[in-house]
Amino acid sequence: MANERKFFVGGNWKLNGDRQSIDGIIQFLNAGPLDENTEVVVSPPAIYLDYVKSKLGASVATSAQNCYKLSKGAFTGENSAAMAKDVGATWVILGHSERRHVFGETDELIGEKVKHVLSEGLGVIACIGEKLEEREANQTNDVVFRQTKSIAANISDWSRVVLAYEPVWAIGTGKTATPDQAQQVHKDLREWLAQNVSAEVAKACRIIYGGSVSAGNCRELATKGDVDGFLVGGASLKPDFVQIINARKA
Numbered sequence: 061m062a063n064e065r066k067f068f069v070g071g072n073w074k075l076n077g078d079r080q081s082i083d084g085i086i087q088f089l090n091a092g093p094l095d096e097n098t099e100v101v102v103s104p105p106a107i108y109l110d111y112v113k114s115k116l117g118a119s120v121a122t123s124a125q126n127c128y129k130l131s132k133g134a135f136t137g138e139n140s141a142a143m144a145k146d147v148g149a150t151w152v153i154l155g156h157s158e159r160r161h162v163f164g165e166t167d168e169l170i171g172e173k174v175k176h177v178l179s180e181g182l183g184v185i186a187c188i189g190e191k192l193e194e195r196e197a198n199q200t201n202d203v204v205f206r207q208t209k210s211i212a213a214n215i216s217d218w219s220r221v222v223l224a225y226e227p228v229w230a231i232g233t234g235k236t237a238t239p240d241q242a243q244q245v246h247k248d249l250r251e252w253l254a255q256n257v258s259a260e261v262a263k264a265c266r267i268i269y270g271g272s273v274s275a276g277n278c279r280e281l282a283t284k285g286d287v288d289g290f291l292v293g294g295a296s297l298k299p300d301f302v303q304i305i306n307a308r309k310a
């Protein structure tokens with residue numbers, strides 16, 4: 061069933077890239093061609109945000125991979141949304157599973173960051189997702205609803221939020237959720253939004269999938285009615301990313 065949500069594809073480069081490899085990524089992105097019906101965002105390491113923005117064509121936006129909950133101060137090693145905005149970024153990824161599980165970020169801190177980033181005028185790609193043991197214990201919805209609840213409590217403007225469902229067991233493992241598994245969670249999340257936020261937000265909010273998305277599996281995933289795009293890790297560093305951006309193109 062067609063809907064009015066614009067397909068959204070983000071490339072999360074994680075802790076990868078140097079000027080030489082980044083030049084290669086910029087080259088294939090600028091060459092495209094990229095489906096104009098897809099909103100495209102790339103998220104380089106913060107150190108390269110300015111460089112990437114200065115070289116990319118205007119149709120691709122940039123995002124920070126994280127930021128602190130305040131705009132400045134004595135917080136050695138952190139970056140802020142204000143700084144990302146200053147170098148042209150329009151989005152920040154928050155709550156990525158690596159932030160949650162490698163760096164110990166809590167639902168509470170992620171909620172505070174969501175609130176802060178929106179107050180700075182940027183968009184938020186808010187990530188949620190269950191671990192393998194949680195899925196096996198039938199706790200997937202409990203986990204993603206709990207994570208979404210603490211994000212939702214801090215959202216002042218849903219038009220600047222994209223929800224990224226990324227099952228932890230599928231990230232970087234080559235083990236993708238099946239299109240039906242992804243669709244089921246996305247549908248359940250949309251129902252949660254309808255019941256806990258509003259029918260309008262549930263209808264308009266993009267819910268994107270992340271976890272071993274590739275040129276080979278993106279088209280089938282993209283046929284699912286509640287899959288509104290992707291957050292891509294490893295494959296966003298390769299020319300395959302163009303095929304993923306174009307997953308809905310005939």
Ligand SMILES: O=C[C@H](O)COP(=O)(O)O
Pocket residue numbers: 072156226230231232233234270271272273291292293294295
């Ligand atoms: O943010 C992206 C996700 O962590 C997915 O990464 P991946 O495509 O390498 O599995």
